[in-house]
Amino acid sequence: MSIQFHERKKKWVVTWRNPWTGKKHTQGFDDETSAVAFETAQAEIAAKERALLRKARRQKASQSRISVKDLLESYFRLAHSNPVTIRQAQYHASHVLSAFGHRLAGQLNRQDILNFSEAQHLRGIAQITVNRRVGILRAALNWAVRNGLLAANPLHDLRLPHARARRIAPPTAKEARAILEVAAPHVQRVVILGLCAGPRIGPSELFRLEWRDVDLATAMLRMPSAQKNHLEDGRDIPIRSDLLPILRVWWRHDSTLDIRHVISWGGRPVRSICRAWHTALERANINRRIRPYDLRHAFATYALAGSADIGSVASLMGHVDASMILNTYQHVQSAQKRAAVEAAPDILGLASREKRVPGI
Template sequence: MEIRFQPYRKSGTWVVYWKSPWTGAHHHRGFYTQEEAENFVKGLSDIYNKEKEIIRRRKRYTNTKILLSDLVERYFSVAVTNMTTLKQNRYHITHIVKMFGNRQAIKITMDDILYFIEVQRLRGLRQTTINIRVSILRTILNWGVRFGLLPHNPLLSFRLPQARPQRIVPPTPDELQRIYAVSPDHIQRIILLGTYLGPRIGPSELFKLRWSDVDLKNGIIHMPNAAKGATDSARVIPIRSGLIPILSKLFNSDKILNISFVIHWKGNSVRSIHRAWTSALKRAGIERRITPYCLRHAYATYSVQGGAKLRPLAKLMGHKNERMILQTYQHVLEKDERDTIEAMPDVLRLFPKRRRPQTRKSAPIPPYLFQNTVKSLTFFA
């Protein structure tokens, strides 16, 4: 830093010149007295020294040699508390740890991730699943940086390939009725609420729902929001009028047993329904893959087909906007868009009306041909 006296300046004749140690950029600032300039230099020097000490201390505690496998284990032992999320994330990250677990986490490169993506594609995995696995890795690296285990995230600027939205075929009304008819009580409740309200089927939303969240008098449900960027802890979903008597009956039966959860198994809260759902599909004679989450897709699909507006539908499903619905249910919207275009009247009268083609009347058979035909038939007879 340097202080210069420049009497030709109209204001701030005492000028401080300095260079930023972080960016290398040159700066200057004028002051009216030498004392002000010196105090500024002293304060700026103290700030830079403190910043350097913080960085020096951070580097001292940063373990640049930590292996990726060790970093993953530390992350799961501290940062993840939900058992379902822990199980799913461990399953996905295992495939990356098998390839790069013995390598230092800080030395994972973008080329390594591109190689991993290519291998996963060759094994037949969808891009959506691959992106989930790479995203978990990037989350773990960010966590390592935040808690001083890594100096920086080597994949911070990596951009995942865009995945095409998967077009999910929801269960048909006939399939839903067959599954419902052979299911136990808690699966029937999931089918009812999943099909007619569209929540996320699992511990993040539907399995957290309590009877205290259900307002049968006003016909609304305060559905818990999943931790996916929602600002509110719950969203309000109106109850379909035909569903209110059914829920009232279920509420009265649970109230006698002092059961607080809407979805429960013998009074206990539910975490997973894989076994019960699979058994119900077998009893219903359904061989194709239908998951409980498909109930949410059934709600969206049939609502769109029924003419529901996208913005209110996205709000009821817990989406920030209608983009997810447009991407996931494009195959449903295509027919509606075509019908909308064709419904536009021909105001300019540019297109001729379609006329039914007229069939040409066949000429009558001459009498002599008819007589010859009769003679031929008589001969072969």
């Protein structure tokens, strides 16, 4: 940057170069004072622009170095606050990390994801689960772009095959009784409470239930609610009259041992019943897939089959939207389907038209 006086033009001329484009610029002034003031202002602007340019270059360099592992760690630490959502997402993300953790995030491509999907299929993973795992990676990449960690999402145009969740029929009455007969005591409690109260089976709800949450005098329990779109930390569930005597027996047993949690093993709260559950299925000679969570599905299914209204079932299960019951939990049985088609009145008088069949 410089100031010169041009005799021919009778002008003071300021010359400077744009740090972004590298182009040279000039501007003339009638007096030296104005030229000096302009030069000073342009020098300050140029200094700020050069600082921004250096920052942009450093950012671009860091963008090219961020790994998938570092990206996902930052994404879970900064983009999420719900611990339940984080735990679920981290489980699925662990499979992505096994495949791409060491790779640079910006260098992933469509073929990488197709190879990952194929490898998952070979291990028996359903397409809907593959989509969820890839979806977590793509969400993290989008978040990185929004926050300046990546210049672009390399998977922005990726399209995966549409997949539907595989519905697992809840345990039948016969299967539930068979499991209850052979299960370990703590699993028996899970079966009974799962079928009678419809909680989420796991550490988000049922395994957090303590005896202080159970009021045997008023036949009401306060089920801790999973942190999924809930404004309250629990919901009130009436205790069935046939369940009350069983709960009293459990309470007397646990209170003598100073056990706080309703579901416990060896006096301690449990985090998982996976192994004990599969052992119970084997002992009950049940070969098809049934998950502990399907007890919750069974609660909704059989409550609706018993003419319970959808709104009450949704409230008991902790759903804000009652449509979740119809879309997810009602496994309609053959008898219910037959009852549905027989429920409508015979407005055509078909029963009296035995001799002439319409439509022939």
